[in-house]
Amino acid sequence: MELGPGAFHLPHYLSIERQAALLAQCRALADGDVPAYVPVVRGGGKMHVRMLCLGRHWNGKTYRYEPTRSDFDDLPAPPLPEEFRRLAGEIAASAGMSLDADLCILNYYDADGKMGLHQDKDEGPESIEAGLPVVSISIGDTARFLFGGVRRREPIESLLLESGDAFVFGGPARLRYHGVSRIIPGSAPPELGIDGRFNLTFRKY
Numbered sequence: 001m002e003l004g005p006g007a008f009h010l011p012h013y014l015s016i017e018r019q020a021a022l023l024a025q026c027r028a029l030a031d032g033d034v035p036a037y038v039p040v041v042r043g044g045g046k047m048h049v050r051m052l053c054l055g056r057h058w059n060g061k062t063y064r065y066e067p068t069r070s071d072f073d074d075l076p077a078p079p080l081p082e083e084f085r086r087l088a089g090e091i092a093a094s095a096g097m098s099l100d101a102d103l104c105i106l107n108y109y110d111a112d113g114k115m116g117l118h119q120d121k122d123e124g125p126e127s128i129e130a131g132l133p134v135v136s137i138s139i140g141d142t143a144r145f146l147f148g149g150v151r152r153r154e155p156i157e158s159l160l161l162e163s164g165d166a167f168v169f170g171g172p173a174r175l176r177y178h179g180v181s182r183i184i185p186g187s188a189p190p191e192l193g194i195d196g197r198f199n200l201t202f203r204k205y
């Protein structure tokens with residue numbers, strides 16, 4: 001489903017078996033030796049997600065990527081698992097694009113989780129200028145996803161991202177504003193046994 005040039009919603013992309021396997025990996029990573037944490041951003045506000053960056057760490061104070069979490073605990077960002085990299089490439093290809101991801105931001109939203117409207121523009125200039133896509137996968141509760149234009153004042157569409165959905169935005173859509181206004185508690189497939197939502201966004205630095 002194309003939402004404009006370069007922006008694709010792929011509903012139910014992952015089977016329930018693939019979602020369950022990915023969920024197990026997300027949980028192990030988020031509660032692992034380098035655990036997910038709640039970033040405090042530049043203005044001093046706390047984000048409304050628990051975040052873990054793989055491959056490279058996104059620093060919420062500087063809005064730059066770095067190898068270790070210098071804004072939090074100085075631990076190194078865990079590597080991006082090879083199967084995550086492959087999955088991102090597979091999804092990008094399904095949307096007619098190509099991505100050899102080298103980082104992933106894994107976010108966990110509880111029932112009160114949300115993310116303000118923003119652009120993903122902290123990756124390297126070559127990546128942004130080439131329009132290399134961001135590939136997003138959602139697991140767990142449904143999210144109300146906001147998708148605007150490349151300027152903040154442009155109209156904003158709202159759509160639901162359900163468990164197993166993928167969303168890809170690259171090329172002319174790479175810098176479109178987006179965010180999550182709310183999570184719908186209790187909407188995850190019961191067989192996953194999850195409260196809340198994991199979202200993975202894969203990018204090439």
Ligand SMILES: O=C(O)CCC(=O)C(=O)O
Pocket residue numbers: 105107115120136143145161178179180199201
């Ligand atoms: O959770 C989502 O669907 C979006 C996440 C996001 O915007 C981000 O990680 O930059």
